[in-house]
Amino acid sequence: MSAERFAALWESLSPVGRVGEDGGYVRHSWTDTDLVCREWFIEEALDRDLEVEIDRNGNLWAWWGEPEQEGAIVTGSHLDSVPHGGAYDGPLGVVSGLLAIDRLRERGVKPVRPVAVAVFTEEEGARFGVPCLGSRLMTGAFDPAKALRLRDREGASLADAIGRAGLDPDRLGPDPERLARIGAFVELHVEQGRALDHLNAPIGVASAIWPHGRYRFDFTGEGNHAGTTRMSDRHDPMLTLAYTVLATDEVARIHGAHATVGRVDVAPNATNAIAARASAWLDARAADGETLQKLVESIHHRSEERARRDGTHVTMTAESVTGEVGFAGDVSRLAALELQAPVLPTGAGHDAGVLSAHVDTAMLFVRNPTGISHAPQESASDADCAVGVEKLTDLLARLCQ
Structure with missing residues (x-):
C-alpha cells in the first residue's frame, strides 16, 4: 500500500x-x-x-x-x-x-x-x-x-x-x-x-x-442581580463549580489519574446576573477501577464541602462508567x-x-x-x-x- x-x-x-x-x-x-x-x-x-x-x-x-x-x-x-x-x-x-x-x-x-x-x-x-x-x-x-x-x-x-x-x-x-x-x-x-x-x-x-467514566455535576443556588446583591448574601453555584474544577485537577494529580471538566452549562448565562444553576461534566480515567472510584468520590466529597460553605447544593450523576x-x-x-x-x-x-x-x-x-x-x-x-x-x-x- x-x-x-x-x-x-x-x-x-x-x-x-x-x-x-x-x-x-x-x-x-x-x-x-x-x-x-x-x-x-x-x-x-x-x-x-x-x-x-x-x-x-x-x-x-x-x-x-x-x-x-x-x-x-x-x-x-x-x-x-x-x-x-x-x-x-x-x-x-x-x-x-x-x-x-x-x-x-x-x-x-x-x-x-x-x-x-x-x-x-x-x-x-x-x-x-x-x-x-x-x-x-x-x-x-x-x-x-x-x-x-x-x-x-x-x-x-x-x-x-x-x-x-x-x-x-x-x-x-x-x-x-x-x-x-x-x-x-x-x-x-x-x-x-x-x-x-x-x-x-x-x-x-x-x-x-x-477504566473511565462520565459524571454530571448539577449545582443549584439563588439567581440574583449582579449589581445589587451583597457578596455576603450570595448563594452562587458558579463558585462551587469553579472550586470543583480546581479540585478535579488537584485530586487527579494526587491519584496519578486523568480528570477533566471540559463542558459546562449555566443558567441564565447572563453577564449581569448571578447564576441560578450550573452543570458541569467530569471525564475521569485511571489505571485501575479502585483508583477511579477513589478519584471520583474525592472530587464529589470536596464539591459537597464547598457547596455547604457557598450555601448551594450539588448532586452527581454517573452517566456512563466502563471498567x-x-x-x-x-x-x-x-x-x-x-x-x-x-x-x-x-x-x-x-x-x-x-x-x-x-x-x-x-x-x-x-x-x-x-x-x-x-x-x-x-x-x-x-x-x-x-x-x-x-x-x-x-x-x-x-x-x-
Whole structure:
C-alpha cells in the first residue's frame, strides 16, 4: 500500500464536516454532515461489491462474503467526531478497513470466513452524551428505552434523530444474533498520545483500556442581580463549580489519574446576573477501577464541602462508567506476535472495548507525531497510515483464512 494510494481515498472523505479557520471537524451523529459521511461509506462499499446493511441500532456493515455465516472477521471504527475534533479519530479505522479489503483481494486471499467493515454510531457521545452508544446498544450494555429519551443540547431526542434518518426507534436494542456471528474484531485507530513517536514506531498494539467514566455535576443556588446583591448574601453555584474544577485537577494529580471538566452549562448565562444553576461534566480515567472510584468520590466529597460553605447544593450523576478492558485474547496476542509492534495501554475508550466483553478483540494504533487528539492538531502521516493498512491486512489475512 503506497502513501499516495491511502491519501487518495482519505482525501475523498476529509473535506466533509471540516469547519472554521482551525480546520477542526464537526461530525455529530445523525446530523446532515454525519449522513453525508455515511453515504460516502455506502458508496465506497458498493464500489467494492460489498453487501451493505444498516443494523437495528444504525450501525453500518459492509460485507465481503455471506453475512449470515458464523465466525466473521470484522474491522472498522466510527465516523462521528467531538466538537471541532481532529480528522483521524475514527475515520482512519474506516478508511483503512476498506483499503484492507482491497489489499486482501490483490493478494489473492480466499477467506473461509466473511470479512466486514463496520461503522459504529455515536462513538464519541458528542451529541447525545453516551459514548460508544451504537456498540453499547448492540451488546445490551445500554438500555434502549433510556437511549430513546436521550436529548442533544438543542432538545432533539435520539428517537427523533434516527426516525428522521429512516430508522425505526422501536427496533433499537440488543442484537445477540449478529454479535454471535462475529468471530473477531480488530479496530485500527490513531494513537491518542506520543508513545509510538518516542519509540520511533509507526504501529502499535493495544494492551488495555483504562477504566473511565462520565459524571454530571448539577449545582443549584439563588439567581440574583449582579449589581445589587451583597457578596455576603450570595448563594452562587458558579463558585462551587469553579472550586470543583480546581479540585478535579488537584485530586487527579494526587491519584496519578486523568480528570477533566471540559463542558459546562449555566443558567441564565447572563453577564449581569448571578447564576441560578450550573452543570458541569467530569471525564475521569485511571489505571485501575479502585483508583477511579477513589478519584471520583474525592472530587464529589470536596464539591459537597464547598457547596455547604457557598450555601448551594450539588448532586452527581454517573452517566456512563466502563471498567478496565484488557486485550488479552488470541487475536490480540496474534497481533503482538505477528506485527512485531510495541504493546501499549490507552486511556481512551473505543467500540473495541465494548465489544471485547463478547468478541475476541484487538486494537492497532498508528503513530500520531503531535500526540494531540480530539483537536485539529491531531495528525498521522500518509506513509504511517499506509503501513497501518498493510499491518491490518496481514492480521485480517491470518484471521479470515
